[in-house]
Amino acid sequence: MAKSEIDRLAQLLSRLPGLGPRSARRVVLHLMKKRESLMLPLAKAMMEAASSISNCTICGNLDSENPCGICQHPNRDDSKICVVEDVGDLWALERSGAFKGRYHVLGGTLSALDGRGPAQLNINGLLDRASADQVQEIILALSATVDGQTTVHYLSECLAGHEVEVSKLAHGVPVGGSLDYLDDGTLTAALKSRRSTR
Amino acid sequence: MIHWEDEGILLSARPFGENDLIAQVLTKEHGRHAGLVRGGQSRTKRATFEPGNRLHVRWKGRLAEHLGNYDAEVLDNISGRLFDEPGRLAALLSAAAICEQAVPERDHHPVFYEGFLALLAHLESEFWGEVYVRWELAQLSALGFGIDLSGCAGGGDNDQLAYISPKSGRAVSLAAGEPYRDRLFTLPLFLLGKGNGGGDEIAQGLKISGHFIERHLFHPHDRSLPSVRDRLLENFL
Numbered sequence: 001m002a003k004s005e006i007d008r009l010a011q012l013l014s015r016l017p018g019l020g021p022r023s024a025r026r027v028v029l030h031l032m033k034k035r036e037s038l039m040l041p042l043a044k045a046m047m048e049a050a051s052s053i054s055n056c057t058i059c060g061n062l063d064s065e066n067p068c069g070i071c072q073h074p075n076r077d078d079s080k081i082c083v084v085e086d087v088g089d090l091w092a093l094e095r096s097g098a099f100k101g102r103y104h105v106l107g108g109t110l111s112a113l114d115g116r117g118p119a120q121l122n123i124n125g126l127l128d129r130a131s132a133d134q135v136q137e138i139i140l141a142l143s144a145t146v147d148g149q150t151t152v153h154y155l156s157e158c159l160a161g162h163e164v165e166v167s168k169l170a171h172g173v174p175v176g177g178s179l180d181y182l183d184d185g186t187l188t189a190a191l192k193s194r195r196s197t198r
Numbered sequence: 199m200i201h202w203e204d205e206g207i208l209l210s211a212r213p214f215g216e217n218d219l220i221a222q223v224l225t226k227e228h229g230r231h232a233g234l235v236r237g238g239q240s241r242t243k244r245a246t247f248e249p250g251n252r253l254h255v256r257w258k259g260r261l262a263e264h265l266g267n268y269d270a271e272v273l274d275n276i277s278g279r280l281f282d283e284p285g286r287l288a289a290l291l292s293a294a295a296i297c298e299q300a301v302p303e304r305d306h307h308p309v310f311y312e313g314f315l316a317l318l319a320h321l322e323s324e325f326w327g328e329v330y331v332r333w334e335l336a337q338l339s340a341l342g343f344g345i346d347l348s349g350c351a352g353g354g355d356n357d358q359l360a361y362i363s364p365k366s367g368r369a370v371s372l373a374a375g376e377p378y379r380d381r382l383f384t385l386p387l388f389l390l391g392k393g394n395g396g397g398d399e400i401a402q403g404l405k406i407s408g409h410f411i412e413r414h415l416f417h418p419h420d421r422s423l424p425s426v427r428d429r430l431l432e433n434f435l
Contacts, residue, residue, distance in 0.1 A: 017216055018216065110426070112425065113209075113212070113294065113295055114212065115425075144281070145244075146250070146287065146291060149281045149287060150287055153284035153288075154429065157284075183278070184274070185248075185275035185281075188275075188278055188279050189281065
């Protein structure tokens with residue numbers, strides 16, 4: 001392989017999250033050393049993924065099938081839709097195994113400072129899905145940030161005309177968290193959301 | 199190496215690379231000042247850099263002109279307390295966006311900091327809408343674009359002020375403004391110190407301040423008012 005091709009590969013790899021130019025060169029060397037066992041299968045897997053994976057037209061999830069596996073799954077609860085910012089959040093909820101309903105990927109949050117408005121998010125798709133008869137609850141699982149909560153309020157207003165219950169995730173003390181180390185905002189939210197122990 | 203410590207209010211924090219943030223802070227002594235926050239996107243630091251939070255900041259840079267680095271501690275986590283209040287949260291974001299656009303960078307003007315601090319102090323109070331309108335008008339005034347409620351621009355009775363001219367920003371009396379009432383803003387009474395202002399009056403106040411903020415602060419930069427401000431207005435309609 002010519003030097004220019006190695007440089008090009010290193011340059012492309014350095015654009016990946018967590019990699020800089022130096023670590024990209026180390027990855028290139030590692031791939032070159034394991035050409036048969038790693039580099040070629042990796043290249044093949046990437047080609048296949050690039051050609052087959054797309055966004056689900058229903059929920060926005062990434063999958064090789066369209067509609068995605070979650071939207072097609074017959075045993076999932078059709079009455080609940082969990083709204084998340086992006087696919088990473090959907091994966092996090094799936095890892096927890098706590099939610100067995102359907103999802104809707106919004107594609108970000110509203111941001112006054114970055115000029116990101118409702119038109120840039122997949123809100124119309126959500127409103128269409130909320131109109132379906134079987135949907136009873138929309139769970140807004142968005143970040144506990146100013147932008148995330150602004151989006152929650154906006155979506156709540158948009159969904160006010162639909163006959164669905166709209167809920168959002170609780171904010172409070174994390175599992176394994178000590179009150180001593182919590183920030184004021186989390187403590188305030190936890191106190192506001194306290195519930196009876198009986 | 200130059201370094202200073204100050205108190206400030208976070209206006210915005212935008213991701214820079216994978217781990218860092220570029221924070222815009224409205225400081226007490228150093229005006230609106232940007233800086234790089236190393237590791238600002240980490241779980242431990244992200245909550246510190248939410249718009250509206252009052253911070254103790256430490257800035258250091260090799261030269262004063264450099265972007266420099268920020269380190270910060272939270273003095274008051276205001277945004278967290280407003281999460282369940284859509285109107286107040288919209289007011290906070292709108293104020294931060296307007297401040298970022300309007301306040302000159304690295305120019306020490308205590309009036310902007312004190313004004314924002316006063317707004318934050320009242321955002322949790324009952325009359326936050328009225329205070330917000332007054333804050334916007336005070337921003338305009340500090341920048342030289344204030345409205346003039348001292349007398350009637352049309353030579354009418356100064357005790358009967360009822361309108362504001364969208365062109366000059368001057369008050370107009372009931373009699374002098376009557377023939378042009380369709381083209382004038384109705385003056386909310388709370389701006390004249392009469393009453394506390396209901397939802398209609400606050401909405402009218404927001405329309406007036408919004409008109410002048412857009413005209414003087416956003417249009418010259420080919421920008422429109424932040425969409426969150428529209429949602430704030432809808433809150434009172």
